[in-house]
Amino acid sequence: MHGAEAMSHITIVGGGISGLVTAYRLAPDHEVTLVEADARLGGCLHSTTLDETVPVGLDTGAEASLYRRRETKDLAAELGLDVEFPSTAHSSRVLSNGSLHAIPKRTVMGVPGDAAEVRDLLGDAASDRVAREVIAGPIDAHDVSLGDFLADRLGGDLVDTLIDPLLGGVYAGRCRDLSLASTVPALLPAAVAGTSVLELVQSLLAARDAQSAALAEGESPQPVFMSLVGGINRLVPALEKRIRDHGGAIHTDTHVTSVQVDNGRWTVATAESSLRSDALVLATPAHVTKDLIAEAAPASASMLASVPYASTALVPALVDIGDRELEGSGFLVPPTEKSFIKASTFVSNKWPWMRERIPEGTALIRMSIGRYGDGPGGWQDCDDEQLVARAFEDWQRIVDRGSDRLIAAEAHRWECALPQYLPGHGEKVARIDEEIAGISGLELAGSAYFGVGIPACIDRAETVAARITSTRA
Numbered sequence: 001m002h003g004a005e006a007m008s009h010i011t012i013v014g015g016g017i018s019g020l021v022t023a024y025r026l027a028p029d030h031e032v033t034l035v036e037a038d039a040r041l042g043g044c045l046h047s048t049t050l051d052e053t054v055p056v057g058l059d060t061g062a063e064a065s066l067y068r069r070r071e072t073k074d075l076a077a078e079l080g081l082d083v084e085f086p087s088t089a090h091s092s093r094v095l096s097n098g099s100l101h102a103i104p105k106r107t108v109m110g111v112p113g114d115a116a117e118v119r120d121l122l123g124d125a126a127s128d129r130v131a132r133e134v135i136a137g138p139i140d141a142h143d144v145s146l147g148d149f150l151a152d153r154l155g156g157d158l159v160d161t162l163i164d165p166l167l168g169g170v171y172a173g174r175c176r177d178l179s180l181a182s183t184v185p186a187l188l189p190a191a192v193a194g195t196s197v198l199e200l201v202q203s204l205l206a207a208r209d210a211q212s213a214a215l216a217e218g219e220s221p222q223p224v225f226m227s228l229v230g231g232i233n234r235l236v237p238a239l240e241k242r243i244r245d246h247g248g249a250i251h252t253d254t255h256v257t258s259v260q261v262d263n264g265r266w267t268v269a270t271a272e273s274s275l276r277s278d279a280l281v282l283a284t285p286a287h288v289t290k291d292l293i294a295e296a297a298p299a300s301a302s303m304l305a306s307v308p309y310a311s312t313a314l315v316p317a318l319v320d321i322g323d324r325e326l327e328g329s330g331f332l333v334p335p336t337e338k339s340f341i342k343a344s345t346f347v348s349n350k351w352p353w354m355r356e357r358i359p360e361g362t363a364l365i366r367m368s369i370g371r372y373g374d375g376p377g378g379w380q381d382c383d384d385e386q387l388v389a390r391a392f393e394d395w396q397r398i399v400d401r402g403s404d405r406l407i408a409a410e411a412h413r414w415e416c417a418l419p420q421y422l423p424g425h426g427e428k429v430a431r432i433d434e435e436i437a438g439i440s441g442l443e444l445a446g447s448a449y450f451g452v453g454i455p456a457c458i459d460r461a462e463t464v465a466a467r468i469t470s471t472r473a
């Protein structure tokens with residue numbers, strides 16, 4: 001660019017990780033305005049100190065990011081943030097028939113290459129069914145329900161006991177509703193070619209083993225997950241600072257109500273004013289974006305209207321555990337167990353940076369509640385006090401720790417926060433991208449498209465920012 005007067009003005013709607021990364025990438029070369037409806041930035045990235053009961057923030061939304069992908073670690077490095085890894089001394093468990101079992105390690109999202117791997121968890125009859133995989137030829141579409149496909153191939157018990165809670169941990173959804181192609185694409189080739197899933201998983205695990213074997217002596221395998229001291233939410237203030245340092249404007253408490261395009265210039269209306277810009281990035285959830293683009297891109301708007309969202313709640317708590325340490329890094333609960341909570345992370349066991357900062361005899365935990373498709377009369381009818389009490393009661397029963405006491409706890413609700421990638425999601429997103437590509441100056445970012453995880457959101461945001469820069473340099 002050749003000076004401020006030549007700069008394009010770009011408006012970004014939504015101050016979650018997607019909008020923040022888009023603004024951060026664009027701010028050096030463009031005049032950027034980020035507009036966020038809420039009083040705070042971060043969207044699904046947020047933290048609490050439980051009213052200053054803990055000396056450092058604890059994530060109340062996303063709590064980790066994949067380290068095996070490059071996006072979050074590269075961004076953290078660029079922002080000067082030191083990465084933290086989960087403890088290797090603890091692992092997670094899964095509830096089955098009322099008791100906690102180790103999560104089988106040699107699987108791809110719960111699918112083993114060898115039925116023996118899941119025998120302890122599932123028992124003989126269900127693991128024999130896994131061994132007798134039923135291969136019924138290629139699927140007659142590009143995508144299929146992940147849960148239904150795997151239940152047909154390997155039996156419903158594996159799906160209900162292991163795959164559903166693992167997938168539920170990512171999407172707050174039920175794997176029979178979710179797309180195979182969009183959620184576990186590594187298994188799609190077996191569905192499309194009509195070949196064995198067990199054999200495919202064996203080859204994927206062999207490739208993983210070969211990578212480990214290639215490590216030099218003394219070198220450890222790469223951690224799967226990462227966080228930051230104070231939680232993964234620490235990306236938010238670091239991004240905010242960089243955007244402001246580059247002269248970007250950030251307006252919180254500013255709800256965008258409509259969007260209009262006129263002669264290639266975009267006008268964004270808020271309750272108080274309107275903003276005109278050369279390009280517009282909507283980094284909002286699909287249920288918001290669909291209304292904002294209803295006039296500019298009606299076909300995409302109606303496709304976005306068909307992306308459902310799950311609501312969940314998170315109860316972070318500081319617990320008096322006396323002299324009896326918690327075992328493991330947490331647990332998952334399949335829907336078939338009919339529990340109030342669907343998962344818990346033992347934060348202070350999982351993250352050494354947190355353990356070092358809280359008193360002896362206490363533990364920090366997170367309890368998660370709610371899945372897509374929860375019926376009426378459930379957790380959403382509880383007030384915050386009931387939510388905390390019922391979650392902790394359930395937690396104590398599952399881990400058999402009746403004498404532990406709550407020191408502090410809060411309820412955090414995530415309404416319509418997690419998109420559900422139904423079968424055919426990938427094709428839907430491709431059609432949306434095709435329509436949007438034909439509209440000059442409009443871009444869509446966020447978790448509704450190519451991945452709900454933080455790295456996927458960063459990747460999409462960076463792609464969008466690069467596209468804007470290449471057309472406006």
Ligand SMILES: Cc1cc2nc3c(=O)[nH]c(=O)nc-3n(C[C@H](O)[C@H](O)[C@H](O)COP(=O)(O)OP(=O)(O)OC[C@H]3O[C@@H](n4cnc5c(N)ncnc54)[C@H](O)[C@@H]3O)c2cc1C
Nearest residue numbers: 014016017018037043044061062063064256446447453454
């Ligand atoms: C409880 C929970 C736990 C999770 N755990 C993990 C995890 O451990 N690891 C991981 O990788 N991912 C996790 N995720 C998923 C991940 O956090 C999200 O997919 C990601 O943060 C979404 O970012 P985003 O910017 O696309 O959307 P959001 O974070 O939803 O941000 C969208 C923003 O748009 C704003 N907005 C909406 N409407 C308007 C409007 N009209 N005008 C202006 N602004 C508007 C919203 O207020 C919000 O701030 C979790 C999600 C949740 C809810």
